[in-house]
Amino acid sequence: MEENSTPEVVLSDDAFKAYAKNVKEKESQRGQGGNFAADFEDIQYCGMEKGVNKIVRLLGAPMGIQGYSPKPTDPVELVVCDVKDDEGKRMVLKLPLRADQAANDHIVYRLYDKVCEVTWIKNNSTGKREKVFINKDKYPDLFEAVTKTGFKQDKDGKSYSYASGLKGQQVVVYNLIDRSDDWCKENKHTKVLSKQVDIVTQDDGSVRTFAKIGVPSFGFTGKLADQISKYGNYENFDVAIKKIGEQTNPYEVRNASKLKSADLLDELLNDDGSDLGADRIVIGPLTEEEKKYERYDLKKLYQPTSYQSIRKRLSSVFKLCDATMGTKLYDELDRLANDERAKYDAMNAEKKDQETTEREKVESEFISSEVKKEDAPAPKRQAPEKRVGPAVGLSQEKIALLKGWSKLPDKDRAGIADVVVKDGKVVSLVFTDSFKDESMLECVQCVVQSPESFTTVCPVCGIDF
Numbered sequence: 001m002e003e004n005s006t007p008e009v010v011l012s013d014d015a016f017k018a019y020a021k022n023v024k025e026k027e028s029q030r031g032q033g034g035n036f037a038a039d040f041e042d043i044q045y046c047g048m049e050k051g052v053n054k055i056v057r058l059l060g061a062p063m064g065i066q067g068y069s070p071k072p073t074d075p076v077e078l079v080v081c082d083v084k085d086d087e088g089k090r091m092v093l094k095l096p097l098r099a100d101q102a103a104n105d106h107i108v109y110r111l112y113d114k115v116c117e118v119t120w121i122k123n124n125s126t127g128k129r130e131k132v133f134i135n136k137d138k139y140p141d142l143f144e145a146v147t148k149t150g151f152k153q154d155k156d157g158k159s160y161s162y163a164s165g166l167k168g169q170q171v172v173v174y175n176l177i178d179r180s181d182d183w184c185k186e187n188k189h190t191k192v193l194s195k196q197v198d199i200v201t202q203d204d205g206s207v208r209t210f211a212k213i214g215v216p217s218f219g220f221t222g223k224l225a226d227q228i229s230k231y232g233n234y235e236n237f238d239v240a241i242k243k244i245g246e247q248t249n250p251y252e253v254r255n256a257s258k259l260k261s262a263d264l265l266d267e268l269l270n271d272d273g274s275d276l277g278a279d280r281i282v283i284g285p286l287t288e289e290e291k292k293y294e295r296y297d298l299k300k301l302y303q304p305t306s307y308q309s310i311r312k313r314l315s316s317v318f319k320l321c322d323a324t325m326g327t328k329l330y331d332e333l334d335r336l337a338n339d340e341r342a343k344y345d346a347m348n349a350e351k352k353d354q355e356t357t358e359r360e361k362v363e364s365e366f367i368s369s370e371v372k373k374e375d376a377p378a379p380k381r382q383a384p385e386k387r388v389g390p391a392v393g394l395s396q397e398k399i400a401l402l403k404g405w406s407k408l409p410d411k412d413r414a415g416i417a418d419v420v421v422k423d424g425k426v427v428s429l430v431f432t433d434s435f436k437d438e439s440m441l442e443c444v445q446c447v448v449q450s451p452e453s454f455t456t457v458c459p460v461c462g463i464d465f
């Protein structure tokens, strides 16, 4: 666009001030709303409650079906470690399952195994062999750092005694249709299975949903397998899942459709006497409509925590192990994180190239269609000079999609050059060159990446880091 053709009035100081006023107003409106995390409705959970049957239709093929190549929406299994990072902040560390051979295991498992090595010693009074952690008394600080990662006995009480450190817990996450309400039907979308969902009103009055990832594999997949071996593919019947909460019997899983059609629903009583919602139990396979419900990309949502994030937040335990036991684990972690970063950078560069090509293509199509529209008879005629390309850069519409914007410090705002939106959702951010030397870390909630120095809040979904 030619500068001298711009009408003065458009870019007057008053016009700028009016724009600024508008920005501030919008910002304060959103600030008052306050529910940054709560209105990030990316995931709807179906949470378990102790003693209450949840009637659901589980979806997707479980891991390990032979000859089937899994889809990103199929159930995923992972290991989740609930720890505190080096700054004392809660962190959910997500790890892939164990490898077939210990030597190929994720570095966190190798750290854990090294420190928590076990030996069996005969107890002379009982005559039985007992399991003993050989480093527990030898290196108490290191043992504590690995088995209780960040939780302190004097400060964290119950959380400390329940903490399982870097051992974590294997969980399974499912897409499902929740029969207890009409949310899935109305939104034509699945929910995600969670062993516990807490809705917490915070000090400032805002409401946040905290959901544990999936349900423990142990005690659930076995019970589900019992139903599968009797009735086959669970996409063809509703199951009732009841959290029992006993260590040896955490869950009950039953074929609710079968029990309903056999008039045996009295086998599915809720402990608190609440209504089961029997009329909502569906008999028969998925309908064509249900098959088309959009499902969450579980593979992406529950991908392992990046090495960069582990390096940034959990370095101390690696360094302590190296200093105590003479390992070289931190160096290895550092290498892994650098390699990962280089891979991300290469991918981003490729993506940028593609986007540029795409934009040029769109622009050239725009020019040719405009020429055609004007029904230009003279082939020599040039393309119109004032062509309008697709919107590039950070528009007000894009800023409005950033739930953390109003909480960002100025330097972080200035660093966001653009927002990449797909189907109305922010899928990634483009940062200015001033951040080009920084590691990128993904948000635990929305998985969009931000530079390492964005330590306060996620620009996209607004959660506090």
Ligand SMILES: [Zn+2]
Pocket (backbone or CB within 6 Å): 443, 444, 445, 446, 447, 448, 458, 459, 460, 461, 462, 463
């Ligand atoms: Zn986020």
